[in-house]
Amino acid sequence: AQSVTQPDIHITVSEGASLELRCNYSYGATPYLFWYVQSPGQGLQLLLKYFSGDTLVQGIKGFEAEFKRSQSSFNLRKPSVHWSDAAEYFCALSYGGATNKLIFGTGTLLAVQP
Amino acid sequence: DGGITQSPKYLFRKEGQNVTLSCEQNLNHDAMYWYRQDPGQGLRLIYYSQIVNDFQKGDIAEGYSVSREKKESFPLTVTSAQKNPTAFYLCASRTMTGHSGANVLTFGAGSRLTVL
Numbered sequence A: 001a002q003s004v005t006q007p008d009i010h011i012t013v014s015e016g017a018s019l020e021l022r023c024n025y026s027y028g029a030t031p032y033l034f035w036y037v038q039s040p041g042q043g044l045q046l047l048l049k050y051f052s053g054d055t056l057v058q059g060i061k062g063f064e065a066e067f068k069r070s071q072s073s074f075n076l077r078k079p080s081v082h083w084s085d086a087a088e089y090f091c092a093l094s095y096g097g098a099t100n101k102l103i104f105g106t107g108t109l110l111a112v113q114p
Numbered sequence B: 001d002g003g004i005t006q007s008p009k010y011l012f013r014k015e016g017q018n019v020t021l022s023c024e025q026n027l028n029h030d031a032m033y034w035y036r037q038d039p040g041q042g043l044r045l046i047y048y049s050q051i052v053n054d055f056q057k058g059d060i061a062e063g064y065s066v067s068r069e070k071k072e073s074f075p076l077t078v079t080s081a082q083k084n085p086t087a088f089y090l091c092a093s094r095t096m097t098g099h100s101g102a103n104v105l106t107f108g109a110g111s112r113l114t115v116l
Helices: none
Strands: A003-005 A010-014 A019-021 A024-026 A032-038 A044-050 A056-058 A064-068 A073-078 A087-095 A101-104 A108-113 B004-007 B010-013 B019-025 B031-038 B042-051 B054-057 B064-066 B076-078 B087-094 B111-115
Touching: A003 A087, A003 A101, A010 A019, A019 A108, A024 A073, A032 A064, A032 A073, A044 A056, A044 A064, A044 A073, A073 A087, A101 B042, B004 B087, B010 B019, B019 B031, B019 B087, B019 B111, B042 B064, B076 B087
Parallel strands: A010 A108, B010 B111
Antiparallel strands: A003 A024, A019 A073, A032 A044, A032 A087, A056 A064, A064 A073, A087 A101, A087 A108, B004 B019, B019 B076, B031 B042, B031 B087, B042 B054, B064 B076, B087 B111
């Protein structure tokens, strides 16, 4: 069965430090993968997506993610974190063929220290 | 600007009452979705609809009902049969034309329901 795992529930980084959020998936075919960000009490905003092709995808706000099929991973990275990046981050996988349903990971809450 | 409007943002309900959460989109999207979000559990799919007058159950449909009488509207009713309705509810939509855009969901700002 398909699944998405985000091993880190909570991460704290210092402003200006680099960031990597982990995401592992389980799916029998080539996945469509996404990273969304959610500010407190708000909806989700798409950061980036992977459908096919180049395994390093660029997104908004300086984020990037790398798809590694051999490791079933789609980790999110940012070279220098800003205080405004504090939020919850969700990795998601699209499945279901024409219905294109999304399954989400449980999220990683990012705190940024000054 | 186009987007998804959810209302109310906050709602309090007594046990045994049904409540309806509104979701309206002006993106001309075909498909609409309702997700429930609980701390530490991510988002779980309640119902979805790909066309007017048709909808399907998601993973946690028990205690909920929906309708899709208009393309732009997809209200969710939380019935008294839902055992633990206190949660944050998110509505989303997507187009079903083309390829790269077909899988991307646009989300509303959410509605927080608290049962007293």
